[in-house]
Amino acid sequence: MQSNQSFRLFIAEKPSLARAIADVLPKPHQKGNGFIKASNGDIVSWCIGHLLEQATPEVYDERYKKWALDDLPIVPDKWILMPKSSTEKQFNILVDLIKSADQIVHAGDPDREGQLLVDEVLNYCQLTPEKRKTIQRCLISDLNASAVEKSLEQLRSNQDFIPLSTSALARARADWLYGMNMSRVCTLVGQRNGYRGVLSIGRVQTPILGLVVRRDLEITQFVPKPFYEVFAILQTKHNEIFKAKWQPSEACAPYQDEEGRVLVKRLAENVCQRIKDQSGIIDKVSNKKKELAPPMPFNLSALQIEMAKRNGLSAQEVLDICQSLYEKHKLITYPRSDCRFLPEEHLKQINGVKAAIENNCLELQTAVNDADFTLRSKAWNDKKVEAHHAIIPTLRKTKMDNLSSNEQAVYQVIATQYLAQFYPVYKYAELQIDVDIGGGKFTSKANQMLDEGWKVLFRSKNYQAESDKDSNENNGLLTKLVKKGELVQCIDTELLSKETQPPRPFTDATLLSAMTGIARFVKDPEIKKILRETDGLGTEATRAGIIELLFKRQFLTRQGKSIRSTPIGQNLILSLPESVSMPDMTAHWELQLEEISKKEFSYQQFMHQLNSSLLSLVEQLKHSRLKIQSVSPNMKKG
16 A cells, blocks of 8 residues: 555455455546455455464475474474465555555454454564554444444454464464374374375364264164054043053163163054953143244354255255355345344344345245234344344345346345244143053143144254154044043054054254264263253354265265265274264263353363373374275275
């Protein structure tokens, strides 16, 4: 920037955001080389994602060009970042502008990665402590002009976001240390044992591959077992008929599996013979009124899971569609959000969002008309919103034929979930009748809808409340309820023969669900307990890319909607120490990274623990036998 004039510099994460900022600054604009200048002197420039990258090992020491076990682990004393060759021109433009600017406004995306990628450029410039303290932070979640203007009016000190940046920095360095060292040691040991090729290892990608391989192994080795269920067909004194399912007593435990299923047919047949034509007595009647709140607005993972179920879209496809809806069409708010709550400030925009949905989506006009915009769901909660909020429609109006069919589908799903916040709760009655027949317990459950509430929006999706799932098959409610102590007659029995089913292969939806709910796959009970509330493998922004990387490296393959492991992926996991392919360690790291961003854990503690565990793991692997050249006979080809 060849100018002595004082100016304010906005640094956006990418050109689309830079244009959105420039659009609300005073006109006319002057387009420069890698920047836009407003008439008041303000300048907007941009990164193109990360402009800097971690230096490769040979930058630290020339000898690391040759891979050698004796050199591992490689742990830099002082970390080096280098400009990416592909974006070096823009990097140099930005550095010149940063050094010349009087005031800097950090306008990276409102998440950990967005915070770091601008901060690392600022740190590279070695600004004085005084200038660093004056840097401001602009959080933009909506690229429409009115929203951008509001964000510019609410600038905060960039110092407030140091913990967020530190967390992202710790993650980036952990990924480099773990991925580079583990890939080198595994490749070298694999080659020593006859494998020709590179074995790529990552602290998140390898446990995800492990999930798929173990699931495939369970499926391959699964042996179905028959089991039996007994139903009593009961008649009330009003001649109404209902079914009740037998609940085996503790005495039946030797004849059941770990899930309580009866495995011995003779036992089930004996129960049928004992109860038929016998009288039973009503032991308990429960008729509870229950409510189900509307589903929360989407974060990225929840949206990816929903679109995988509905439209068969991969995580990466959904992310790409969302980026287009956000950057190109400006129809939704920031998509890489991990939050499902909304700030109360957004309540002021309800009418504008309502008008946009009504204009953009003809299919939702009835839904808009029937909504009660005075209702407030639990989604509106400032305490639950940090850098960014849930993904919702913006005030932007457009013609839907400007969008692809998949963009239309994603927009409609986001809009429907938003509208659900303005519908009443779903109300239903949960009826349970316990019957004693000859000392045996039989239970009948049924649900009855009392008020459809928000579920009217999801009829076509065949939504089912969690509480609906335990109901006996199409049992229905009795029109005349029985009472405790009343007699019923067992007029017939039903013996169902079933078979245990193998677990299902992962799909895009279930693999994402596993990544976001990793606690259930964690072995360590202490970590499992901690992670139940704050778990997750990877981040909202990285999960799709990690899954795609495993396909690219031919560790995973698709069979229709199923995601299966390949022979290479299977053998890699089966050859590694369990700790490398289980999610316990990396899930624990994710928790600590989250704690760093909240100032509840320090960068130094995290890196010290990481380096200690890495040293131990590398030494263990140096003396291991990685043999992955042959396909395990227990695994079928993916």
